[in-house]
Amino acid sequence: MRIDIEEVACTVLGLEYEDYEEADDCTEQIENILIDEMNIDLDTLEQIVSKLLPTIDVGKSPLTGNMYKGFSRKLIKGSYIVKKWIAQTQIDE
Incomplete structure (x- = not known):
């Protein structure tokens, strides 16, 4: 798994990664803002x-047909493995 953590940090912080990526101290600048x-x-x-x-x-919700994205976890119900949403948001199409 590859994570471009500086770009993820910029996304979380609402920054444009391109404004920092060419700087010699790119990682340090982004980390300081994150801190x-x-x-x-x-x-x-x-x-x-x-x-x-x-x-x-x-x-996709079987009831509404709406698409969702989010965090889920697996549960065992009898002989079935099901997923339960922990946090979700509807995907705008």
């Missing part, structure tokens, strides 16, 4: 993103 805004460093953000990525899911 100021969210009180975490790039390593911590990368650990969080790495743990969240496997829980991302996309699914």
Whole structure:
């Protein structure tokens, strides 16, 4: 799994990565803003993103036909494995 954590940080912070990527101290600049805004460093953000990525899911509601994206977890119900949304948002089409 490859994570461009500087670009992820910029997205989370609402910054344009292209404004920083050519700078010699790109990583340091982005990390300083991340620390100021969210009180975490790039390593911590990368650990969080790495743990969240496997829980991302996309699914269609069988009742409404609406598409959703979000975080889910697997549950065992009898002999079935089902997924339960933890957090979701509707995908605008």
